[in-house]
Amino acid sequence: MPSLDGKVAIITGGSRGQGAAEARLFLAEGASVVLTDLNPDGAALAEELGERAAFLTHDVADRAGWAKVVETAESRFGRIDILINNAGITGYEPIDQITPERMQRYMDIHVHGALYGIQAVLPAMRRQGGAVVNVASTAALRGYPTYVGYGVSKWAMRGLTRYAAHDLVADGIRINTILPGGIDTPMLNQAEGAALIDAARNAVPMKRFGIAEEIARVALFLVSDASSYMTGAELVVDGGLNA
Numbered sequence: 216m217p218s219l220d221g222k223v224a225i226i227t228g229g230s231r232g233q234g235a236a237e238a239r240l241f242l243a244e245g246a247s248v249v250l251t252d253l254n255p256d257g258a259a260l261a262e263e264l265g266e267r268a269a270f271l272t273h274d275v276a277d278r279a280g281w282a283k284v285v286e287t288a289e290s291r292f293g294r295i296d297i298l299i300n301n302a303g304i305t306g307y308e309p310i311d312q313i314t315p316e317r318m319q320r321y322m323d324i325h326v327h328g329a330l331y332g333i334q335a336v337l338p339a340m341r342r343q344g345g346a347v348v349n350v351a352s353t354a355a356l357r358g359y360p361t362y363v364g365y366g367v368s369k370w371a372m373r374g375l376t377r378y379a380a381h382d383l384v385a386d387g388i389r390i391n392t393i394l395p396g397g398i399d400t401p402m403l404n405q406a407e408g409a410a411l412i413d414a415a416r417n418a419v420p421m422k423r424f425g426i427a428e429e430i431a432r433v434a435l436f437l438v439s440d441a442s443s444y445m446t447g448a449e450l451v452v453d454g455g456l457n458a
């Protein structure tokens with residue numbers, strides 16, 4: 216796999232889970248990373264990761280706040296090559312109970328937040344090209360009960376990738392989607408009840424959930440030159456669940 220030597224990555228939702236795993240892997244591959252998250256735990260993580268890591272408290276849905284994220288990346292590390300739109304929330308609300316506010320929040324984070332991120336990094340990426348990854352979900356491959364807010368917003372994120380791919384290609388910016396299945400992170404463990412978690416695990420042909428590092432390795436592939444002919448594409452990483 217080509218390394219990320221000298222590249223600069225912004226990873227949203229970087230305080231824990233998949234975002235934190237991506238930060239560690241990208242750093243090991245030579246990149247510098249700017250982590251952002253609503254959860255301030257990322258500050259301690261960035262400290263632990265050292266000189267080539269920075270953290271900023273930021274809500275991806277705060278469009279104006281993206282200017283500060285870009286400014287931090289450019290002033291600390293001089294450029295922006297990679298954006299991972301990873302921040303996400305989950306919850307179980309049936310269609311007759313989800314409130315307009317809750318639906319809006321899913322859309323604000325998963326769709327508008329990803330869009331604002333792309334718009335914010337565009338001027339910097341136009342200088343030398345870049346790679347964006349949208350982290351959607353296998354919930355955007357079909358429908359599930361009580362998951363309309365999460366699922367519909369992740370379907371829209373898939374769409375965002377495909378439309379953005381066309382508009383960004385002339386600037387040498389590639390954008391692709393990862394669709395993770397069940398990944399063993401704090402988000403997965405929010406699923407109510409051990410019985411539900413056991414049933415979900417048993418439904419996976421590999422009989423286990425993925426781990427954050429298994430998504431990070433796919434993200435590394437998608438942001439490295441190893442995937443230089445891929446844009447607007449989708450990689451399902453689910454232990455065979457949708458095979």
Ligand SMILES: NC(=O)c1ccc[n+]([C@@H]2O[C@H](COP(=O)([O-])OP(=O)(O)OC[C@H]3O[C@@H](n4cnc5c(N)ncnc54)[C@H](O)[C@@H]3O)[C@@H](O)[C@H]2O)c1
Pocket residue numbers: 227228229230231232233234251252253254273274275276300301302303304324350351352353394395396397398399400401402403
């Ligand atoms: N864990 C799974 O099973 C699974 C499956 C499919 C897709 N995903 C997706 O993968 C991505 C990463 O999730 P994870 O598994 O690491 O979960 P996680 O809950 O461990 O991490 C998500 C991070 O996003 C942050 N975040 C939430 N809202 C934010 C906002 N508005 N602005 C900035 N940061 C915010 C959280 O504070 C958290 O640190 C999410 O987009 C999620 O939807 C997860």
